[in-house]
Amino acid sequence: MKMKAVVMYGPNNIRYEDVEKPTCPEGGFLLKIKAVGLCGSDIRNLLTDSRKGKYPHIYGHEQVGIIEEIDKNVTGFKVGDRVYVYAGDPCMECEFCLKGQTQNCMNPGDYLERQGGFADYIGVLKTQLRGSVHRIPEGVDMELATLAEPLSSVYSCLENVNISIGDTVVILGAGPIGCFHAQLAKLRGAFKIIMTDINDTRLDLARQFGVDYAINSKKEDAVDAVKKLTCGRGADKVISANPTVEGQAQCIYMLKKGGTGVFFGGVQKGKTAEIDTNYIHYNNIWLFGQYGASLDQVKKAFDLAISPLFPTRKFITHIMPLSQIKEAIKLTQTGEAIKVVLIP
Numbered sequence: 001m002k003m004k005a006v007v008m009y010g011p012n013n014i015r016y017e018d019v020e021k022p023t024c025p026e027g028g029f030l031l032k033i034k035a036v037g038l039c040g041s042d043i044r045n046l047l048t049d050s051r052k053g054k055y056p057h058i059y060g061h062e063q064v065g066i067i068e069e070i071d072k073n074v075t076g077f078k079v080g081d082r083v084y085v086y087a088g089d090p091c092m093e094c095e096f097c098l099k100g101q102t103q104n105c106m107n108p109g110d111y112l113e114r115q116g117g118f119a120d121y122i123g124v125l126k127t128q129l130r131g132s133v134h135r136i137p138e139g140v141d142m143e144l145a146t147l148a149e150p151l152s153s154v155y156s157c158l159e160n161v162n163i164s165i166g167d168t169v170v171i172l173g174a175g176p177i178g179c180f181h182a183q184l185a186k187l188r189g190a191f192k193i194i195m196t197d198i199n200d201t202r203l204d205l206a207r208q209f210g211v212d213y214a215i216n217s218k219k220e221d222a223v224d225a226v227k228k229l230t231c232g233r234g235a236d237k238v239i240s241a242n243p244t245v246e247g248q249a250q251c252i253y254m255l256k257k258g259g260t261g262v263f264f265g266g267v268q269k270g271k272t273a274e275i276d277t278n279y280i281h282y283n284n285i286w287l288f289g290q291y292g293a294s295l296d297q298v299k300k301a302f303d304l305a306i307s308p309l310f311p312t313r314k315f316i317t318h319i320m321p322l323s324q325i326k327e328a329i330k331l332t333q334t335g336e337a338i339k340v341v342l343i344p
């Protein structure tokens with residue numbers, strides 16, 4: 001049996017074509033994909049030699065769908081269930097998993113090695129049924145649930161650094177992730193949200209997500225601007241949500257004494273930031289790295305993404321057929337689209 005999929009053959013070489021349909025994995029189920037989000041990391045992976053020559057490959061990890069076939073031994077789910085499937089599958093046995101820090105699992109399944117969600121079907125493994133599959137309630141549009149995945153690491157970040165009432169928060173990077181940060185920070189009670197980017201289109205779009213001040217860091221010194229907006233004090237929390245080491249350095253100098261900085265966005269491999277570490281030392285700066293989310297936070301982010309409390313629909317600027325993924329990539333890169341959801 002054949003299905004359609006977006007197959008990657010090399011950097012920037014992707015084709016929408018027929019491939020073999022996966023079979024139902026033992027102890028798992030076969031998911032008919034109804035919607036899949038296009039993630040910044042997907043774009044980076046599709047356009048670079050992300051698999052070091054190991055092609056063809058199918059990417060995509062923000063998938064929702066309907067269970068089409070299920071192993072007879074699975075309990076708790078059935079054919080016809082509408083579900084959101086988180087790609088990760090931690091071991092549930094290591095020290096970190098036992099602590100609930102599943103994002104730090106020592107023996108996780110490697111979802112980047114498996115067939116991804118840019119396809120008609122995906123096999124969902126037995127190991128993913130331990131907390132990575134969430135039922136989408138009746139009456140909730142399925143495409144909303146695709147945002148649960150990108151929202152999960154943002155949710156995790158803001159919970160981990162406890163963004164709360166009264167905080168002044170700076171977010172460097174007005175991409176979809178930066179916009180999630182702004183919206184969720186506002187929801188958690190942040191008083192003042194300052195967003196920086198080098199793209200005016202993105203900054204303009206970001207204003208609708210709770211951003212109070214938008215700064216183009218190409219046109220003005222963003223550190224100075226933040227200092228001015230905080231009466232010289234600096235921000236309580238600064239999140240670098242962009243792929244540059246310059247952003248990581250700026251993040252530190254924007255903080256108040258005792259403030260908290262987060263390196264959220266990954267940067268190009270091998271790049272190193274130049275930072276005056278004395279500034280961190282003498283100003284009692286706290287610095288955090290953030291990657292992924294625990295399964296508990298994944299669940300909470302999913303609940304939030306499909307709840308009326310969070311304006312998920314505002315983030316989905318484009319819904320397009322999967323066959324138009326190249327167009328979707330362009331729209332995301334230029335900043336015209338915030339989040340594109342693809343429909344197989």
Ligand SMILES: [Zn+2]
Binds near residue numbers: 039040041
């Ligand atoms: Zn993603």
Ligand SMILES: [Zn+2]
Binds near residue numbers: 108
């Ligand atoms: Zn583990």
